[in-house]
Amino acid sequence: MPPNDTLTMPRTPDLLGDYEPGAFFFTSPARTLLARGVHRTISASSAGDLRRCVASALRDAREAGHPDPMVVGAVPFRDDRPARLLVPATVRRTGPANGRVSGPAPGPAGPERTGGTSTPFTPFTGFTGFTGFGPVPAPDDYLRGVEKALTRLTAGELTKIVLARALDVTLGAPVDVRRVLRNLVRRDPQAYGYAVDLPVPGGRPGTGTRTLLGASPELLVARSGRRITTNPLAGSASRHPDPVVDSERGRALLTSDKDLREHALVIENIVEALRPYCRDLTVPAGPSLLSTASMWHLSTRITGVLDDPAVTSLELATLLHPTPAVCGTPARAARRAIEEIEPFDRGLYAGLVGWGDITGDGEWVVTIRCAEVADQTLRLFAGAGIVAGSVPESELAETTAKFQTMLRAVGLDRDR
Numbered sequence: 494m495p496p497n498d499t500l501t502m503p504r505t506p507d508l509l510g511d512y513e514p515g516a517f518f519f520t521s522p523a524r525t526l527l528a529r530g531v532h533r534t535i536s537a538s539s540a541g542d543l544r545r546c547v548a549s550a551l552r553d554a555r556e557a558g559h560p561d562p563m564v565v566g567a568v569p570f571r572d573d574r575p576a577r578l579l580v581p582a583t584v585r586r587t588g589p590a591n592g593r594v595s596g597p598a599p600g601p602a603g604p605e606r607t608g609g610t611s612t613p614f615t616p617f618t619g620f621t622g623f624t625g626f627g628p629v630p631a632p633d634d635y636l637r638g639v640e641k642a643l644t645r646l647t648a649g650e651l652t653k654i655v656l657a658r659a660l661d662v663t664l665g666a667p668v669d670v671r672r673v674l675r676n677l678v679r680r681d682p683q684a685y686g687y688a689v690d691l692p693v694p695g696g697r698p699g700t701g702t703r704t705l706l707g708a709s710p711e712l713l714v715a716r717s718g719r720r721i722t723t724n725p726l727a728g729s730a731s732r733h734p735d736p737v738v739d740s741e742r743g744r745a746l747l748t749s750d751k752d753l754r755e756h757a758l759v760i761e762n763i764v765e766a767l768r769p770y771c772r773d774l775t776v777p778a779g780p781s782l783l784s785t786a787s788m789w790h791l792s793t794r795i796t797g798v799l800d801d802p803a804v805t806s807l808e809l810a811t812l813l814h815p816t817p818a819v820c821g822t823p824a825r826a827a828r829r830a831i832e833e834i835e836p837f838d839r840g841l842y843a844g845l846v847g848w849g850d851i852t853g854d855g856e857w858v859v860t861i862r863c864a865e866v867a868d869q870t871l872r873l874f875a876g877a878g879i880v881a882g883s884v885p886e887s888e889l890a891e892t893t894a895k896f897q898t899m900l901r902a903v904g905l906d907r908d909r
């Protein structure tokens with residue numbers, strides 16, 4: 494057997510291969526989950542209500558004899574929008590998804606990477622042609638939105654804001670959801686791949702006609718017993734197919750004053766939020782580089798030990814959300830400015846997606862590098878952090894680069 498076969502040999506069970514629309518799929522560097530069926534849906538009207546509803550749904554499920562009560566799904570960016578969380582009927586778990594390569598993936602020589610790494614630009618072929626692209630807002634309007642944000646930054650109303658845009662893509666045939674998910678996971682093996690079944694008006698849960706798909710590089714929080722980990726990202730540069738240029742971009746990001754400030758605001762906010770909950774918080778002195786197939790990011794991996802083991806992963810996640818990596822500072826002013834400037838509803842984009850079990854353990858990642866898929870259409874989302882000194886054209890280019898994660902998984906790789 495050629496030595497490389499060990500890298501692609503199917504593991505059993507192959508949960509990625511078994512995924513069908515209607516199910517919940519989540520994969521992290523530690524594990525893969527495939528959840529099917531609905532034991533109970535969770536409806537809540539606020540974040541506090543959500544925590545209570547989840548805790549009681551898990552207790553009820555155990556009392557009803559459920560062998561493995563767990564909550565899975567996604568929580569939206571805005572706390573006045575409904576979450577998409579449920580206790581599934583069955584959950585299968587295994588190690589990292591089929592096709593993941595253990596250890597660091599090969600990449601160009603260059604800056605040290607302490608986060609995950611991916612090799613850039615592996616094309617996928619065989620998709621049906623597309624019939625249309627619709628950016629929301631139009632690129633010129635996004636530039637004007639960034640200008641508005643810069644005015645508010647100068648006026649001192651804000652220190653940072655994340656402005657996003659959407660991209661509507663129409664294909665010539667229904668989207669092959671299974672295939673797009675497989676491409677996302679294989680292309681970014683260090684990322685958190687996910688698929689969440691979404692409600693359709695009048696439809697039953699689990700029917701699989703609308704799906705949120707993505708591959709997020711950003712861990713909001715994971716809890717394993719008392720140990721917690723968070724890995725905020727902020728500060729970005731796009732990858733380049735030439736390894737020398739690519740490495741140079743990573744190196745430049747590590748010393749970019751604007752990106753380091755953008756990153757530091759996120760870390761300060763998260764550390765401040767976690768301190769009261771942790772007896773021990775380990776925060777690296779400065780960021781390192783993390784890469785996806787499309788992007789370089791500044792990354793800080795923070796670990797801690799919980800004072801109170803009763804605090805669940807979902808409680809921690811909703812405590813941190815929305816971090817300045819998706820919203821801004823001060824949070825309330827940033828949220829208001831986002832509502833005023835962005836001409837679309839973020840929905841589940843920039844929220845959290847993951848799982849939590851009855852012990853309180855779980856993994857929740859930031860819902861980015863994603864798209865809502867329905868029939869022949871996809872709505873992609875991408876945002877960029879704006880601080881004093883941001884250049885509108887660069888922020889537009891950054892969102893274009895972030896769209897590439899989904900576009901390439903669909904077999905499209907033109908800049909939009």
Ligand SMILES: C=C(O[C@H]1C=CC=C(C(=O)O)[C@@H]1O)C(=O)O
Pocket residue numbers: 655657711726727728729790817818819861862874875876877878895
């Ligand atoms: C908001 C997004 O990315 C966040 C995560 C990493 C880097 C970011 C940045 O540099 O702006 C964003 O904070 C997105 O991908 O839509």
